[in-house]
Amino acid sequence: MFSLTYEFKLKPTSAQIALFEDWLEQCRRVYNYALAERKDWYKSRSCRINACSLHSEYIIAADAPRPTYSHQCKALTAYRQTSPNLQSVHSQVLQQTLRRLENAFVRMWELHHGFPRFKKAGAMRSFVFPQLGANPIQGSTIKLPVIGWVKFRQSRSIPDSATVKQVQIVRRASGWYALLTLQWDVQIPDVIPQGEAIGIDVGISHLVAVSNGQLFPNPRPFKQLESKLKLLQQRLSRKQVGSNNRKKAQCQVSKLHERLANIRKNNCWLLAHHLCDGAGTIFVEDLNLKGLARGFLSKHCLDAGWGQFLQILEQCCFKRGVFFLKVDSKKTSQICPNCLVLTGKKELSERVHSCQDCGYTTDRDVAAAQVVLLRGLAAVGHTVKMLSEGKAVALPVMKEFPSL
Known part of the structure; x- marks a missing residue:
């Protein structure tokens, strides 16, 4: 079914x-x-059978x-x-x-x-x-x-x-x-790895970084409309509870929240379809989204909507026959994709990956996406030679992404 x-x-x-x-x-x-x-x-059933609660007691047979x-x-x-x-x-x-x-x-x-x-x-x-x-x-x-x-x-x-x-x-x-x-009432066969393979790394400065070097901007809808939302919520707090004016103010806040959700969802679908247009196999990180949502960057993580994007991307891959797989996300930004040497932890301000062993230099998020690609290819049984005269493996370049 x-x-x-x-x-x-x-x-x-x-x-x-x-x-x-x-x-x-x-x-x-x-x-x-x-x-x-x-x-x-x-x-x-919460209290002991030989004692009664001092606060309240529920007596049920x-x-x-x-x-x-x-x-x-x-x-x-x-x-x-x-x-x-x-x-x-x-x-x-x-x-x-x-x-x-x-x-x-x-x-x-x-x-x-x-x-x-x-x-x-x-x-x-x-x-x-x-x-x-x-x-x-x-x-x-x-x-x-x-x-x-x-x-x-x-x-x-x-x-x-x-x-x-x-x-x-x-x-x-x-x-x-x-x-x-x-x-x-049909049976959909399982999708197998095919076509060009790409790795994807999600972030805050750029919503998506692809292993072929493409970077897609993060629209940040909440940050753009945060001041307007704050103003509407202040107006709502000043209305009398139960009045018609308060109901109107609540409706305005709800409409703005719905607008934020629609902007984020529309951007995810545009990006997912574009990625499926240029690839037959997509690998992404298996992130701990709950843990990231509780960190010190929780506001920006939730505004980016990584979980929604990965869910939409998986649905889009399923409908269009693109192979989709999640791989381990540990230390993807600490490994050089060219020589596979552990370069160490980077600060958030360091946006460029530069390997001291092989000299490979690229964007930090793109390097993480290339590591995701290697782990995905290894998971499906592909053999990839990463060290080739000190240069990274050439990856396919997709057509230009439509403006959002």
Whole structure:
């Protein structure tokens, strides 16, 4: 099975918008109630059996089962019979809300994320229809269960061979969006190393450095719009809580954050497509992004969006048949790509790589990208001779990158 997600902007009526907002509020209440049930069960087991807590005590029967997804779905089915508000919401939409809570606990246990938190009013921004009827899309309209036909802006054609498996309705500052999950009943063969190979090193001064010597600038959208964001947030802090002016100010801040995200995402897609145009094999560093996001350059690292770029690049390589591989990122800037000698740690102010053994000189980030290329070629079984009369191996030069 092969699946892709297409995003379209909806054009709902005022009545449909009111229905969307009511469903989001009902999903938020179900989420908070289920979370409170699980939290109370855990707190009732947090104290010792021979002592009571001085702060608070949760008394729940010892034989009461732990609230799970299946248990809470059964309780929700029974409770819907007595609640007119929940009866107006599609049952599978509420079940997907409980599934979201279950996934949050799984990430807490397996990925060591924080304990799930309650969602305040307006924090729930999406709900999911896991199943749709036959032929849910006709022209530029989509039929949602219970809600009916909703218009959307068809910015791209939907393949006839694809099957719409589910749709997620998302509320953003710029409007309502539908994320369609399309599925094809085909088997995609694994991509093998082919064509020209390049190595990529990500950075702050330059977003991407390629092993062939190309450097791509970092747009730094947050740094460019930081002063405007600061001004809007100051205006927001001065508004009275609960007033319409505060809601308008919040909308302005949200729109600016969405603009920042769109600029960063658009730049990543442009760069990913350009790299795939000139190479058949791409090697990147396997970075510890969480650790970098907690360092003293965390603000600049998050503004560059390395994790999003690498994820988009991997998706672009998969769609276009380009081999993609992550390699070890240790000491890529401390090794000479020409003679493979360890040159030692460089300060951040040193932007030029100059090897004292072989005399090879190039940009620091380009040298790291060339080391990434060598490690990638070695990982796939290629034999590369790096020392050739004291000169670096010639690498292919791609066509000029479009201006951003």
